[in-house]
Amino acid sequence: MKKVVYGLIFLLAVIHQDVWWWDDNSLVFGFMPLGLFYHALFSCMAAGVWAMAVKWAWPSDIERWAESADEQGGDQ
Amino acid sequence: MIAAPTLVALGQAAAPASRTPLVVICLYMCLLFALGWFSSRLFRGSSKDFFVASQSIGPFMLLMSVFGTTMTAFALVGSTGKAFSLGIGTYGLMASSSGLIHTACFFLVGIRMWSFGKKYGYVTQIQFFRDRFESKALGYLMFPILVGLIIPYLLVGLMGAGKYIFGVTVGMFPETFAAGAIPEWLSGLVICAVVLFYVFFGGVRSAAWANTFQTIVFMIMGLVGFYVIADALGGPAAASEKALANAPEKLSREGLMTPAHFMSYMLVPLSVGMFPHLFQHWLTARSAKSFRLTVIAHPICIMIVWVPCILIGIWAAGLYEAKELIVPPPNGDPNPNAVLSAMVKTFMKSSPLLIGLFSAGVLAAIMSSLDSQFVCIGSMFTNDFFVPLKGQVSDKQKVWLGRGFIVLIVLITYVISIFKPQNVFNLGVWCFSGFAALFPIAFASVYWKRVTTVGVFTSVIATAVTWALFIYDALGREVGEQWFGVEEHGEYLIAGVMPVTFICLASVVALVGVSLATRPPSRDTIDKFFPANG
Numbered sequence: 001m002k003k004v005v006y007g008l009i010f011l012l013a014v015i016h017q018d019v020w021w022w023d024d025n026s027l028v029f030g031f032m033p034l035g036l037f038y039h040a041l042f043s044c045m046a047a048g049v050w051a052m053a054v055k056w057a058w059p060s061d062i063e064r065w066a067e068s069a070d071e072q073g074g075d076q
Numbered sequence: 077m078i079a080a081p082t083l084v085a086l087g088q089a090a091a092p093a094s095r096t097p098l099v100v101i102c103l104y105m106c107l108l109f110a111l112g113w114f115s116s117r118l119f120r121g122s123s124k125d126f127f128v129a130s131q132s133i134g135p136f137m138l139l140m141s142v143f144g145t146t147m148t149a150f151a152l153v154g155s156t157g158k159a160f161s162l163g164i165g166t167y168g169l170m171a172s173s174s175g176l177i178h179t180a181c182f183f184l185v186g187i188r189m190w191s192f193g194k195k196y197g198y199v200t201q202i203q204f205f206r207d208r209f210e211s212k213a214l215g216y217l218m219f220p221i222l223v224g225l226i227i228p229y230l231l232v233g234l235m236g237a238g239k240y241i242f243g244v245t246v247g248m249f250p251e252t253f254a255a256g257a258i259p260e261w262l263s264g265l266v267i268c269a270v271v272l273f274y275v276f277f278g279g280v281r282s283a284a285w286a287n288t289f290q291t292i293v294f295m296i297m298g299l300v301g302f303y304v305i306a307d308a309l310g311g312p313a314a315a316s317e318k319a320l321a322n323a324p325e326k327l328s329r330e331g332l333m334t335p336a337h338f339m340s341y342m343l344v345p346l347s348v349g350m351f352p353h354l355f356q357h358w359l360t361a362r363s364a365k366s367f368r369l370t371v372i373a374h375p376i377c378i379m380i381v382w383v384p385c386i387l388i389g390i391w392a393a394g395l396y397e398a399k400e401l402i403v404p405p406p407n408g409d410p411n412p413n414a415v416l417s418a419m420v421k422t423f424m425k426s427s428p429l430l431i432g433l434f435s436a437g438v439l440a441a442i443m444s445s446l447d448s449q450f451v452c453i454g455s456m457f458t459n460d461f462f463v464p465l466k467g468q469v470s471d472k473q474k475v476w477l478g479r480g481f482i483v484l485i486v487l488i489t490y491v492i493s494i495f496k497p498q499n500v501f502n503l504g505v506w507c508f509s510g511f512a513a514l515f516p517i518a519f520a521s522v523y524w525k526r527v528t529t530v531g532v533f534t535s536v537i538a539t540a541v542t543w544a545l546f547i548y549d550a551l552g553r554e555v556g557e558q559w560f561g562v563e564e565h566g567e568y569l570i571a572g573v574m575p576v577t578f579i580c581l582a583s584v585v586a587l588v589g590v591s592l593a594t595r596p597p598s599r600d601t602i603d604k605f606f607p608a609n610g
Contacts, residue, residue, distance in 0.1 A: 009176070009180065012176050013176060013342070016168070016173060016176065016342065017335060017338065017339050018168070022328065022330055022335065023328050023329070024328055025320065025325075025327035025328040027313075027320065027327075030313035030317075031311075031312035031313040031387075032312075032387075033164045033327040034328075035164050035165065035167075035327075036164040036383065036386060036387070039164075039168045039172040040167070040383050042168075042175070042176075043171070043175045043375045043378060043379035044375070044379070046172070047175070047374075047375040050183065050371045050374075050375065053371065054368050054371055054372060058368075059188070059364070062187060062188060062191045063191070063363070063364035063365070065607050066191035066192075066194040066364065067194070067363065
């Protein structure tokens with residue numbers, strides 16, 4: 001599932017380049033320019049994919065390691 | 077600065093305007109003072125609390141403080157002005173790409189950085205890099221570069237606020253100030269004083285509280301302002317129809333940008349992965365789980381703020397072309413940074429109270445970034461510059477050093493802001509470009525064991541040199557006489573793409589090429605930062 005999530009993130013990066021309606025200035029719902037509507041929808045899709053990443057690609061190992069006994073060793 | 081006669085001639089300052097918006101703004105500032113006082117009562121007195129809030133910030137406050145920090149004059153004043161000039165493509169350039177890229181930085185880099193901060197007690201980004209790359213000298217190299225990149229970002233906030241307040245207060249004080257408006261130096265002074273008050277006493281904890289409050293304020297007021305402006309224009313459909321009739325090019329991207337330009341902008345949001353002030357906010361998280369809400373909700377929060385701003389920008393373009401909106405001209409052309417205040421003044425004029433509330437929202441967006449940046453620079457001066465030079469410093473001294481450096485940086489920024497007026501959005505993009513080009517170092521530090529100290533040094537120098545060269549070419553030389561790029565639609569492009577593309581390329585080539593050619597890091601360092609189970 002992790003690979004699917006990373007694949008979807010890559011897909012989002014690709015479909016962000018929406019050249020297919022580059023010169024289309026028609027309005028969706030009577031007020032929203034098509035290009036803007038698509039990218040607003042893109043923001044929602046991004047949130048959805050990140051929700052999937054949290055569910056299926058969460059770095060639990062890192063979290064466990066960090067929250068094990070603290071080891072203050074930084075060069076401070 | 078716009079001369080009074082110009083605005084009187086344009087009809088914006090014919091009679092003294094209502095001062096109610098200014099009263100509301102002053103009340104908002106008082107509220108922030110009170111919040112600052114309350115949050116400073118929660119300060120526990122230690123340097124860890126001052127710089128990283130004792131790693132006690134939960135999911136909601138983390139979302140609000142991270143999101144509030146990334147939204148500044150750039151997001152509200154700049155995006156509306158940019159949409160006025162470049163149309164709807166502005167959203168894809170910065171907002172939707174940020175929903176993907178910012179969040180990728182939080183998820184892929186932020187959580188790992190937090191884990192090292194938690195495990196090894198770092199409070200600044202440079203402390204981490206010094207350990208990870210086994211070099212104190214790297215800290216001294218990165219320190220002036222990171223501070224030098226944050227200062228333009230701070231200026232973006234202060235100048236954006238000054239320009240906005242100037243615009244909405246035109247005509248309020250005809251006997252006192254030019255154009256009857258609050259001058260930029262005065263609004264900058266007040267903003268600096270308020271932010272300084274709460275970060276001085278409470279450090280990053282106060283910044284997180286103030287950011288949470290201010291983020292809620294600017295999101296709500298942004299939506300209310302959008303609704304009121306749309307209503308005054310006869311509804312969103314009528315407003316968009318007018319834009320379509322008078323400025324149809326602003327509703328698409330044809331002729332305003334090319335696909336290559338659009339794609340290259342995707343590199344700019346990588347900057348959040350290297351922002352020292354965001355790194356500091358990441359470290360405030362109580363646990364890795366605190367990141368979950370931020371990762372999911374950040375793209376939606378961006379959409380809630382940016383879509384209304386873009387629509388207001390294109391509506392303004394339609395109204396301007398139809399000669400129904402006056403946008404103050406700096407040099408014969410309309411000033412993009414004045415578009416938002418012109419729309420607010422024109423279409424909320426029946427309700428000065430609403431103008432005041434909306435303006436408080438704009439200032440909230442700006443101040444929610446300034447506070448984090450001020451605390452961060454104070455933190456860097458203390459922990460990355462003074463303490464390594466001086467040696468042992470007590471915990472209490474660290475807090476006072478941090479406060480002293482915060483005051484110093486506020487003063488420096490304020491003085492520069494008075495003398496360096498620039499296009500807010502473009503200045504922001506240059507600053508982001510520099511941070512974005514340093515991002516490969518952050519990414520490599522948590523994913524690539526083979527990256528070496530010399531590789532990082534070379535990458536930082538390559539970034540600094542190319543960035544300085546391009547910014548000099550873009551801003552320091554006359555249009556038509558530039559060495560590398562050309563101005564297109566108000567953007568400086570090299571071979572049709574953003575300069576960040578070439579700065580990033582130089583950074584990556586130097587990082588990878590030199591790392592592969594030099595001695596790998598020690599086994600101890602690899603074991604420390606790449607634990608077998610993580």
